[in-house]
Amino acid sequence: GEDVEQSLFLSVREGDSSVINCTYTDSSSTYLYWYKQEPGAGLQLLTYIFSNMDMKQDQRLTVLLNKKDKHLSLRIADTQTGDSAIYFCAERTGTASKLTFGTGTRLQVTL
Amino acid sequence: GAVVSQHPSWVICKSGTSVKIECRSLDFQATTMFWYRQFPKQSLMLMATSNEGSKATYEQGVEKDKFLINHASLTLSTLTVTSAHPEDSSFYICSARSLAGGPDTQYFGPGTRLTVL
Numbered sequence: 255g256e257d258v259e260q261s262l263f264l265s266v267r268e269g270d271s272s273v274i275n276c277t278y279t280d281s282s283s284t285y286l287y288w289y290k291q292e293p294g295a296g297l298q299l300l301t302y303i304f305s306n307m308d309m310k311q312d313q314r315l316t317v318l319l320n321k322k323d324k325h326l327s328l329r330i331a332d333t334q335t336g337d338s339a340i341y342f343c344a345e346r347t348g349t350a351s352k353l354t355f356g357t358g359t360r361l362q363v364t365l
Numbered sequence: 366g367a368v369v370s371q372h373p374s375w376v377i378c379k380s381g382t383s384v385k386i387e388c389r390s391l392d393f394q395a396t397t398m399f400w401y402r403q404f405p406k407q408s409l410m411l412m413a414t415s416n417e418g419s420k421a422t423y424e425q426g427v428e429k430d431k432f433l434i435n436h437a438s439l440t441l442s443t444l445t446v447t448s449a450h451p452e453d454s455s456f457y458i459c460s461a462r463s464l465a466g467g468p469d470t471q472y473f474g475p476g477t478r479l480t481v482l
Contacts, residue, residue, distance in 0.1 A: 289473070296371070296458050297409075297473040342408065351397060351462055353471060355408045 258345060258356035265362040272333045274359045276326040276343035283345040286319065287353070288328045291340045300328070300341075330361075338363045368392055369461050371474035378449055379482055385445045386477045388459030394439035395461035399471060400432070403456040415442045449481045 257279045266272045278286070283305050289297040303310045303317045303326075310317045316329040326343055343356040368391040378384050388398055396417050401409040413423045413434050421434035431453075433445040442461075446453055456478050460471040 285470075287470070294476070294478070296369075296475040297460075299470060299472060302470065351471070352399075352411060352414065357408050 258343060258354050260341075260343060260356040260359045262357070263360050263362070265364060266333050267364050268333060268335055270333055272328075272330040272337070272361055272363075274328045274330075274341050274343075274361065276328075276356050278324050278326065278343075278345050278354075278356075280345060280347050280354070281321075281324065282347050285346045286317075286326050287344045287346070288315075288317065289342045289344060289355075291342065291358070293339075297342065333361075333363050335363045335365070337361060367463055367470075367472040369459065369472050369474040371457075371459055371477050373477060374475060375478040375480075377480045377482065380450055381448055383445055383447045384449055384479060385443055386457055386459075386479075388442045388444070388461070388474050390440045390461040390463075390472075393461070393463050395442075395463065396439060397462040398436060398442040399460045399462070400434060400442075400444050401458045401460070403458060403476075405456075409458060412444075446479065449479070451481045454479055454481045 259277045287302045288300045290300050291297050301312050301315050314331045318327045340358045340360050342358045344353040370389045372387045398415045400412045403409050411424050412427045413421045415421045415434045415436040417436045423429045436442040456476050458476040460473045
């Protein structure tokens with residue numbers, strides 16, 4: 255089945271690293287994505303990782319994938335106030351291109 | 366690249382009226398577009414998959430006669446909420462599928478906030 259879980263809230267201080275976690279249940283996931291949503295706006299694609307990869311780094315973003323444990327994480331280095339938003343992980347399975355979204359994690363960055 | 370627009374960004378209507386929301390891919394062609402709704406502080410729920418030139422595929426529990434989807438061209442899909450009621454008030458977000466230059470990825474529009482009085 256498809257079920258993607260995230261913790262609801264994370265608060266970090268500006269300049270620290272943020273780690274947002276995601277767990278999923280469908281082992282046939284092909285790609286996993288991280289999206290950012292600012293208040294009242296749509297979703298912005300941040301990064302993605304193919305399911306046969308363990309890690310992907312893109313500037314301040316590092317994605318780690320533990321396929322055995324079905325665990326995905328997003329690390330944001332040097333977190334800034336502009337990073338405050340809701341972060342959704344999403345998995346794509348099969349050939350239908352449908353995405354299943356996680357519950358979203360609200361990241362609050364404090365000074 | 367990969368910009369998706371939605372119009373209108375917000376709309377307020379009276380109960381019983383119909384509302385049309387447009388989703389456009391501005392710099393790429395999208396054979397497939399998706400329509401989601403999002404309730405406050407909740408995740409996105411897929412409503413339907415819209416394929417250019419064919420009927421949309423609706424998710425279980427979504428009334429196809431209430432949420433009419435038309436995907437008339439490779440850059441435009443529309444969602445019409447017919448006979449809207451207050452419980453239809455929500456944030457509606459579309460996405461467009463792109464295969465260009467990377468994996469199968471969905472790019473999202475900015476969303477349309479619908480309020481039904």
